[in-house]
Amino acid sequence: MRKVALLYNPASGRRAKGRLQSLEAALQVLRTAGIQADLVPTDSPDKAGEAARHAINSGCDTVFACGGDGTIHNIAQVLAHSPAALGILPLGTANALAHDLHLPLNVVGAAKAALHALPRRIALGHIKYTNLQGNSSARYFVITAGVGVDAHLFYKLLAGIKQRLGMAAYYAKAWHLWFTYPMTRFHVEYSESDSGDSKSAQVTELLSVRIRDFGGVLRELAPGSSLSRDDMRLILCRTRSRLAFLAYVTRGLLRTRWSVPGIDLAHAKKASCQYMDTELAKMQRIYVEADGELIGTLPVEITIVPDALTLLAPSK
Secondary structure (H helix, E strand, C coil): CCEEEEEECCCCCCCHHHHHHHHHHHHHHHHHCCCEEEEEECCCHHHHHHHHHHHHHCCCCEEEEEECHHHHHHHHHHHCCCCCEEEEEECCCCCHHHHHCCCCCCHHHHHHHHCCCEEEEEEEEEEEEEECCCCEEEEEECCEEEEEHHHHHHHHCCCCHHHHHCHHHHHHHHHHHHHHCCCCCEEEEEEECCCCCEEEEEECEEEEECCCCCCCCCCCCCCCCCCCCCCEEEEEECCCCHHHHHHHHHHHHCCCCCCECCEEEEEEEEEEEEECCHHHHHHCCCEEEECCEEEEEEEEEEEEEEEEEEEEECCC
16 A cells, blocks of 8 residues: 545544544554555545545545445445555444454554555445436445345435434334335346356345355354355345244354255345336335445346455455
């Protein structure tokens, strides 16, 4: 690293003053190592994108996403296929990508680790979808994309609710919504990576997972997923049983790999999702999320783009 930009949202999260002090300490770590580094405040996804483009155009070889997985998602849209690497200083709630990369979860520790990190080329997920205004759109994702139950929760749990209500109330509301969601089925077609066989299913939830370790209590959501692979690990929930969903999550909590009837795993490079019929689409919209950000509705096409992003990661 020679020249870097640290992008952060000054209005995001609690304890804004403490977050800024941590970032200034991380900035000093980089500057002491002889790196030209600047803090760049951004207060929206659009401005984060503009700031990332400006950093690349001004000669930055690395752009740090200082925040959570949503911040990483927004900046990755610009860094994809660019010469700049993506660095991470974790300041989010879940910090799933930081966990998967075994980064220190404090900002100063992550900055020190970055001094010895190596650039690593990875594939990105790519998703085409219908945005909330009804127009066709597309974007990349780094960690996961979801269709169905989880995206419905993101739709109902508006941005910022965690800060307003606190995590306990947030989880209570999410739990209530999960139990009242109608478990609407939709159609998915996918091609398996190894055999190339085309398959189809009717599911209530589809997750496309790229990372192995989500951290926290859940850890391994989709055994077999990895950023080192040029495909995605699909979780296909064919069942409407809420007990099956709970059993699958419990499986992750207990670090076991027992099979759950109605929930399957597959390696794939492409998956397409459609409403079961047009009348159903009018009655019940099925939502889509990417890296924890609500982005739109069906129809959806998910693919993998190899060699798409340079990621600054600790050497193993």
